[in-house]
Amino acid sequence: MGLLVDGKWHDQWYDTSKTGGKFEREAARFRNWVTADGSPGPAGEGGFRAESGRYHLYVSLACPWAHRTLIFRKLKGLEAHISVSVVHPDMVENGWEFRPGASAHTDDLHDFRFMHQVYTKAAPEYTGRVTVPVLWDKRQNTIASNESADIIRMFNSAFDGLDDVNTNLDFYPxxxxxxxxxxxxxxxxxxxxxxxxxxxxxxxxxxxxxxxxxxxxxxxxxxxxxxxxxxxxxxxxxxxxxxxxxxxxxxxxxxxxxxxxxxxxxxxxxxxxxxxxxxxxPGVVGTVNIDQIKRHYYVSQRTINPMQVVPVGPLLDFTTPHGRDGLS
The missing domain is CATH 1.20.1050.10 (Glutathione S-transferase Yfyf (Class Pi); Chain A, domain 2)
Incomplete structure (x- = not known):
């Protein structure tokens, strides 16, 4: 776990000394919106038009915030339109990273080794935490957004004019x-x-x-x-x-x-x-990876789990009948 300061990487855990022991999450810094016609959205600047093949999504299968975007990408039928790279679940002294030679965890867009390089490519003097998800604009060569709540709303409707997108699903009616x-x-x-x-x-x-x-x-x-x-x-x-x-x-x-x-x-x-x-x-099971989830938390967060031992359990089964069909 670390952060960038003026574009330089520092391996530094959260500092709670100034908040009386309270954890405070840093706000997302890139808040542009992809819209159907490229007009400005609720925040940021305009010029981010919804186009097939223009955007690349950086995620972790372990991260709950990134997981949201994978679910929307899948359910809305955006996989053919928005490419994706998945970081390795271990987030240690260099933060989120890719693993050369491991096809499941490579940067398929820039061939970077570390996620913080994606941030400094967009903003060379960036100061702040390096988080996922990140929605990268290939045309403007920058980060469109690193706020998951915004990204899922973009995925929900901005791309509905493209072929094969599931326009019947509206998760924000x-x-x-x-x-x-x-x-x-x-x-x-x-x-x-x-x-x-x-x-x-x-x-x-x-x-x-x-x-x-x-x-x-x-x-x-x-x-x-x-x-x-x-x-x-x-x-x-x-x-x-x-x-x-x-x-x-x-x-x-x-x-x-x-x-x-x-x-x-x-x-x-x-x-x-x-x-x-x-x-x-249908489709959601492919976005859930419990092994990577457990490995990320127990290996990466050494302040909490210094020995990095990953529990074998618990036994989880999300496939049994849910019994909720009768609820209105």
Missing amino acids: EVLRAEIDAVNERVYDTVNNGVYKAGFATAQAQYEKAYSALFDSLDWLEAKLSGQRYLAGSTLTEADWRLFTTLVRFDAVYYSHFKCNRQRISDFPALSGYLRELYQV
């Missing part, structure tokens, strides 16, 4: 946007980022605060999903996929590694059924 946004806000703060707030806390009080907020929200989600099929009612939306990538990692990693150990997701009847239902959506 206008009629449900207010409800989706409200759910996203709580889930992001207390669940998606909440597990990190607990796991990266360096003070007992900050850990307990994050832990309590996390399980308060999981209890709230359990109650909500006991009476309705999805987070916004009967329609599968981006809110569900944003939650899914945390839930699918929870029992394998966050429960033990991040000390989020009041309950496993498998101990929540509604949440565990909901998790299995989303996992069983």
Whole structure:
């Protein structure tokens, strides 16, 4: 784990000394939007038109934020239009990296060795964390976006004019946007980022605060999903996929590694059924790699797990019947 300072790489863990032991996530720096006609989006500059073959996606199979973008790329039928490179799950002294000779973990666009080189190609004096996902614009030779929440919304609709894109799927329908946004806000703060707030806390009080907020929200989600099929009612939306990538990692990693150990997701009847239902959506299983997920967290985060021993378990089976078909 490290960061760039004025374009130079530094192997440096998060500094929580200034926040009383609280983990604070750095905001994404590249916030341009790909739009159907290249007009400006909600943030950034214009000029990023949705075109087949123009964009390249950098991801990790271990990272929940990058996982969102892979799901949308798959379900929306964008694989033929947006190429992808996958970093190695080990993120140690050089940060996210590629492995020459390993076809599954090479930079197919620039042939770089490290992900931080992608950032400095776009901004030679960049200062900040080097994260995935990254959406690279081959035409402007720069990073279009490194904010996963924005990228999935681009994938949801900006490319709908291209051939073979699944225009029947809209994960952010206008009629449900207010409800989706409200759910996203709580889930992001207390669940998606909440597990990190607990796991990266360096003070007992900050850990307990994050832990309590996390399980308060999981209890709230359990109650909500006991009476309705999805987070916004009967329609599968981006809110569900944003939650899914945390839930699918929870029992394998966050429960033990991040000390989020009041309950496993498998101990929540509604949440565990909901998790299995989303996992069983056609195409999603190919985006989930539990081995890389476990290896990344337990090997890369040496401040938490200095011996880098990767647990063998738990036994996970997301293929059993989910029993949620009767919910409206």
